[in-house]
Amino acid sequence: MEHYFSENPKAAASERTFSALLRGNRLSFVSSGGVFSKSGIDKGTELLIEKCIMQDGWRVLDLGCGYGVVGVSIAKAFNVEVVMSDVNERALLLTGKNLERNGCTAKAIKSSGYDSLSDFKGMFDSILVNPPQKAGKKVCFRMIDDAPLFLKKRGFLQVVARPRHGGNSLAAEMQGVFGNCEKIAEKGNFAVYASMKK
Template sequence: MGEHYFAERPDAASRRRSVDLVLPDLHLRLDTDSGMFSPDRIDPGTRILLETAPAPPAAGDLLDLGCGYGPIALTLASRSPQARVLGVDVNRRAIELAEGNANAAGLDNVRFVLGDEADPALRFDAIWSNPPIRIGKAALHDLLLTWLPRLTPAGLAHLVVQKHLGSDSLQRWLNGQGFPTERIASRSSYRVLRVAARTDAPTEGPTTP
């Protein structure tokens, strides 16, 4: 990726371009830039998540965790126009682009903020994410343990993870943390995991694989 896309203020020189997100139910042209995740194309994992996960809730609060320039959040907002969609990231450049992409698409039911700016009391009926695996296992576990407990009791998260980047061990770890997790799709080495709200106390430590 060159410079880490999970830096708050990327040092990479700006090089704006655009990519097309084409799904059976929508077509969005999205502005991207250097210093963020997958700036030259829609990441295959993101596409697989958007093509295989079930329809998001029609209403309520929905979260895109690690939103980048916004393909997941904007798809959620388009598919669930009565819902309130929040995209969070640590990358300020990505947040600014995501806001511009929402405006260009005419989607007014979505907003984007840095993760620590989100209301900690907010609870989500759905969380969708192509999580930043490359931040490292401990940081990823901390991230998930920050946000997954914010699911409503009936809420579900859908995560897409490559098999060779640890999807199967992540599934086991999530189950060990008390989040019932199952694989609902598998394509091109990617796994889509469905995660339910925590039902009991964790049986493993916070960074056990």
């Protein structure tokens, strides 16, 4: 069965456009079949965008960027350098379109997890993740376990998840890896967890 975390999705690529108000900006996006949340922005992603810890001047990684909602929103709202990565080639194509639609610049890289990001070790102030929980715990845990290698000292890994559907185990993994984990936001069925590299 094909999922949005497939490298080359076979689902029909019929594109659709929609707009959303995110972090104070009205943004326009194009999505299509074969990518996560193709019909609009899911509540978890929206919560991550609105509540993540962020500062001007940071270098930020949108890990598993999909069609680029998080990275575009943060690039528009803050004076930051954004790197976006995804294994899904169609998602990266859409990311490029969405950066252009919204007048943003960012680096988009094809990568399964951190595999193609070795040039960025120790360089990010924040890594933002809406983990692909359908891909399984092993994939999601790796996004947490490898994060310290890519964060600066005092950099943040910020993860959104449903506490009752795997989020609590992700938070426990973050606590184990970083020695700290704080729930910084919660709305509806979603929570945003943050860990800081000491």
